[in-house]
Amino acid sequence: MLTIAVSKGRIYEEALPLLEEAGIRPVDDPKTSRKLILQTTRDDVQLVIIRATDVPTFVEYGAADMGIAGKDVLLEHGAESLYEPLDLNIATCRLMTAAHKDAPDISRRVRVATKYVKTAKKYFAELGIQADIIKLYGSMELAPLVGLADCIVDLVDTGNTLKANGLEPRDLIMNISSRLVVNKAAMKMKHQAIQSLLDQFEKTLAKR
Numbered sequence: 148m149l150t151i152a153v154s155k156g157r158i159y160e161e162a163l164p165l166l167e168e169a170g171i172r173p174v175d176d177p178k179t180s181r182k183l184i185l186q187t188t189r190d191d192v193q194l195v196i197i198r199a200t201d202v203p204t205f206v207e208y209g210a211a212d213m214g215i216a217g218k219d220v221l222l223e224h225g226a227e228s229l230y231e232p233l234d235l236n237i238a239t240c241r242l243m244t245a246a247h248k249d250a251p252d253i254s255r256r257v258r259v260a261t262k263y264v265k266t267a268k269k270y271f272a273e274l275g276i277q278a279d280i281i282k283l284y285g286s287m288e289l290a291p292l293v294g295l296a297d298c299i300v301d302l303v304d305t306g307n308t309l310k311a312n313g314l315e316p317r318d319l320i321m322n323i324s325s326r327l328v329v330n331k332a333a334m335k336m337k338h339q340a341i342q343s344l345l346d347q348f349e350k351t352l353a354k355r
Contacts, residue, residue: 148191148192148193149191149192149193149212149213149337149340149341149344150192150193150194150195150210150211150212150213151166151171151192151193151194151195151211151212151213151214151215152194152195152197152201152202152205152206152210152211152213152214152215152216153194153195153196153197153202153214153215154196154197154198154199154201154202154215154216155177155178155196156199157238158199158215158216158217158237158238158325159177159196161237161238161325162215162235162237162325164351165235165237165348165351165352166187168347168348168350168351169189169344169347169348169351170188170189171187171188171189171192171194172187172188173185173186173187173188173194174186174187174188177194177196182196183195183196183197184196191340195210195211199216199217199220200220200223200224202214202215202216202220202328203216203220203221203224203226203229203328204224206229206328206329206330207224207226207228207229207330209330209332209333211330212329212330212333212337212341213327213328213329213330213333213341213344214327214328215235215325215326215327215328216325216326216328217238217323217324217325217326218321218323218324218325218326219242219263219266219302219321219323221326221328222263222265222266222321223262223263223264223265223266225265226328228331229328229329229330229331230328230329230330230331230334231326231327231328231329232327232329232345233326233327233345233348233349233352234324234326235324235325235326235327235348235352236324236325236352236355237324237325238323238324238325239322239323239324240302240303240304240323241302241303241304241316241319241320241321241322241323242263242266242300242301242302242303242319242320242321242322242323243300243301243302243303243316243317243318243319243320244259244298244299244300244316244317244318244320245288245291245298245299245300245301245303245309245314245315245316245317246291246297246298246299246314246315246317247291247292247313247314247315248313248314248315250291250297250298253276253297253298253317254276255275255276255277256276256277256278256279257271257276257277257278257279257297257298258278258279258281258295258296258297258298259271259278259279259280259281259296259297259298259299259300260281260282260283260287260290260291260295260296260298260299260300261280261281261282261283261287261299261300261301262282262283262284262285262287262301263300263301264280264282266300266320266321267280267300268280270300270320281295281296287299287301288301288308288309288312288314289312291314292312292313292314298317299314300320302323303316327345327348329341
């Protein structure tokens with residue numbers, strides 16, 4: 148049995164065509180089912196539905212053999228202990244700084260609100276800017292509006308939420324997409340099954 152960890156929402160929806168090409172379709176719809184372990188149309192594959200930020204942890208510790216996670220999550224987790232064989236090029240967006248449209252450019256010291264603490268620290272350190280990082284879990288756009296932070300580091304897709312709150316994207320930190328990650332022990336113990344799936348995914352991606 149192969150267990151693949153994936154999160155609900157955009158990543159799952161965009162991964163579904165890739166999974167279907169490999170004959171993997173959940174028997175229950177995760178949108179309506181309360182089940183966290185979903186059987187699929189393949190007897191040898193099951194899906195576990197978890198929070199996006201937990202995917203690398205489940206794969207690292209062997210609770211899942213494989214997982215699909217955004218590069219932003221993998222960077223923040225520190226995914227050196229995982230294989231990352233494929234960029235699936237789905238759920239694409241940009242990790243950026245953003246600030247109030249009237250805010251001055253960032254100088255030597257800045258207060259930054261973000262849930263991407265490790266990534267933000269590394270980014271500003273490489274620029275030689277002293278950054279005081281404030282960890283938030285949501286409503287990031289609010290931080291500059293109430294004086295909590297000078298800027299934010301967050302994912303940007305259309306930029307409409309920023310614009311609606313008087314903010315604007317500033318500097319691109321990284322282009323983000325979802326990656327396939329594999330547990331290192333599973334890669335050895337279940338090599339044939341995992342490699343077969345990897346080959347199928349590669350063929351599907353090559354057609355796009």
